[in-house]
Amino acid sequence: MADHTLSSPERLSTLDRAVQRVLGQPIDRTDGPAKVSGDARYSFEIEADNALYGHILTAGIGAGRIDAIDADAARAAPGVVAVLVDDPRLPADAVNSFDKLKSWRLGHDIRFFGQAIGVVVAETQEAARAAARLVDIRYAPQQGRFTPDLSHPDEIEPEGLRPPVKTGDFDAIFAGATFRYDQSYSTPIHFPAAMEPQATLARWEDDELILHSSLQSTGGATKAVGRALDIDPQKVRVIAPFVGGGFGGKTSVGAEAIYAAIAAKHTGRPVKIVQTRRQVAALAHHRAPTRQRVRIATDADGHIRAFGHHAVIAQRDNRSFVEPVHIGTTHLYAGDARLMTVDLARADHPTSGAVRSPGEACGTLAVEVAMDEAAEALGLDPIEFRRRNEPKVSPANGKPFGTRKLIECYEEGARRFGWDQRSAKPASRREGDWWIGHGMAAAIRSNITVEARATVTLEADGSAHIETDMTDIGTGTYTILMQVVAEALGLSPDRVRVSIGDSSLPRSAGSGGSFGASSASSAAALACQEIAGKLAAKLDAEAKDLTLQDGHATARNRRVPLTELLGGEAISAKGHAKPGKHTDAHVSASYGAHFAEVAVNAFTGEVRVRRMTGIFDIGRVLNEKTARSQIVGGIVWGIGSVLHEDGVIDPHSGQFVNPDFGEYHIPTHADSPPIEVHFIEEVDNLANEAGAKGVGELGNSGAGAAVANAIYNACGIRVHDFPITLDKLLSALPEQD
């Protein structure tokens, strides 16, 4: 097996030596035709003989206890096979491999509105849903903590994904600085809002459980399922070849998967459950609401001396995820004194968790607006202010950066966007009823390499097959793995078959944290490297002297077709990528710069984003088209987070007020302007074997702040409580002529 722990970055990787020239090409997604024609089958569409349908029962109060459940009428309803409410394993919401069992095994305690409490199983989906309304639940309600006070956290600096950053004497340096900026911000609840709701088909084959489930990881999910059901994870198989979006919400295993498994065991038949759109809001996790305080102190020339970023987030009892609000801020700007912490307030809300760009999405919204405000107060152009504060090494720990082309992103973006046309004075450009403004912001997303395995087989016919339990959640995994293998083995892409989305395949990182593509690609490249070594041996050559191109191996002045060289025997190799000491020795991140032009209606305060330009440093570009699509999607998310998205909880009942796409507003096409995206490519061999850095969550980082800054430039109004809806602008709009 080809192991690789990032310890020899000076060594040229397999992909650097390759000459097939397919990696990075903007190849159409190979799964595209199946998806748009309906041939791709999603979890709920998988056929199963004799399947039953379940509908999850949910709580109609936000806090308290269930006194009694009378399900007699439901059990007697047409088509109903079972009503399950007593199995202690029935989870309150999604399950995972890291929280305590008691966090979701709540029994008859109700800790949030919409909590799962049972399941009706029937011959049809409609019968199950209709019968669910017949279940009579008697509650003993309590006053819940529905509007947590984020000014008064319950837990100070709880352990989370990112430790606090505390360097230098922040208080003293801040207090003594020439220029001080100090501002509070708030961000609301965000839903992952995947198009495909959580859905599962569960069936048992003897004591083995097979789940067709819409999840971001397959192998990783088996552990959570095993824990939730008190069974051996080795007896769980998770299959997910197609996933209709995840955005973090499918990193945990949906409650419906566990309900379906229990119901299938109980009835002896396969069971399908899909969460309704309104159920997803409470049963999948959301991005926590935050209150943030940003403090920036500089000298007279605008050099940052102290940078503070403090956040308070909300989480329900016993859930351990802490939104890592300062994750992007940690390494972004200079300033020897740093104080970056996250505190937590407990709330009787559904679970908060990792939603696309955890930390950066909400953190950069505040920090990149703060940078804009500070630059203006200092009389500096926002790009110049950032340039003056570009660190040479990490200001948090003194470690060197991997590739970091942030300054180049600013410069290229400014040139392409026409930043020099911007008026620094707000409310100075008017077109008809609209104020026009321009803004920019930096993007940063931590790059993480996660352990991943892949098996690559070079078949006797000269084609290749890669197997890994990765998922493709709409991101392009099928296509980029095809390209990596084709590049490394010198094959035409159509000679590479990709098998993913099944936990019985070699374990990968799954999709999440922007680590899926780079980690899986690293494992694939390592497997290919081992195959190349064996091919070289067949030519009595060193691997470094072997060239693989167009199905031929060339070494020592011999060019041999692979089919001939293989001599009828396939070569199989396992690749195993994992983080090593370089992971700790460097600070690795993806970077970018966003530029936005907006229009603000002078009468109504409506905001329209007119165009955006983004320049990004993501290391090696594996597929220019899928990478671009990831970035564009992320930018649209940024637009949603700054203008629209707001998951509202009723202060009295604790219910989500707007748990559907009618009233939880994500950007429509009409809200999404022309978006220009360019990459400044530099292979980052410090990052991982593939030289690629994460891209899936980068576009979302900073995009909203660029829009917020453009809104200020358009009409002179700063809004610190997101989203910037028109009511927050209305009263402060400049007077009409």
Next chain:
Amino acid sequence: MKTFDYSRADSPEAAVQGGAVGNTRFIAGGTNLLDLMKLQIETPERIVDISRLDLNEVEEGEDGGLRIGAMVPNADLAANPLVTARYPVLSRALLAGASGQLRNKASTGGNFLQRTRCYYFYDTAVPCNKREPGSGCPAKDGFNRIHAILGTSDDCIASHPSDMAVAMRALDAVLVTLKPDGDRRRISIHDLYRLPGDTPQIETVLEAGELITHVELPPPPVGKQSYRKVRDRASYAFALVSVAAIVAVDDGRITNASLAFGGIGPMPWREDAVEKALIGQVPGDAAFNAAADILLADAKGFGSNDFKIPLARRTLIAVLRELTGDAA
């Protein structure tokens, strides 16, 4: 979804016969009703499918008006050359509503009868006087961003979601109906809707089984027309405030004004006094503000919808400026 009986009517007469029986609903496009049935907010025992009735024509009346079949899809009505030429306010209102797919399915008759989008109406786990009379109204002291500021009652503050009906109200539309007893009647849109009072579950004057067969528009009023919809995103959101306006200016003075409002009331809102205040005036912010004062004299916010009061004023002024621009 609760099980129901389904029948397809092959004539309006057959439809109303079926529609008069017990808990029956007509279904045309189903763009609202099916959603409500899935959530069991509507639980009809019988569905009479009227979607194939021969009510698909848009005809020119002898008086220069229009007679629109109740089954004409919103998309078709919006694109009809007679509508775009003479009633652009209606075309624009239709296109401001929903999405392309929904407009292809939604019918003219059904659009008038959309139910409110009140968040609490949509959640059967919580009280709602409109859904379960007497159970209470959590919207009043809850989240009420999209709710009404005019015409509300202690029992209900829901707003009417239609765009089309707002334009229809500015155009003095008349609904032609067929009743189960075979009678036809003509109902002015000004008489169609009821204020919530203490019976918010009763939204119109239509009787059980009464079917809208046509909508008649009088000849287009004199003046320029506009439909301005303000919402929380650029498309596919219900109006926070909308204004359907037809305004004529002659010799420097406003000679005709027809103004209807969406998003601010439990029905498409129109008030004669607002228009009277404008007629005879020189176009300008003074006159526009005076009209807005009248419109909003009784406006009442409930917290998260307070902003609709200034927003309605500002939107009205923007529309009046637009329509009187050359003359102002």
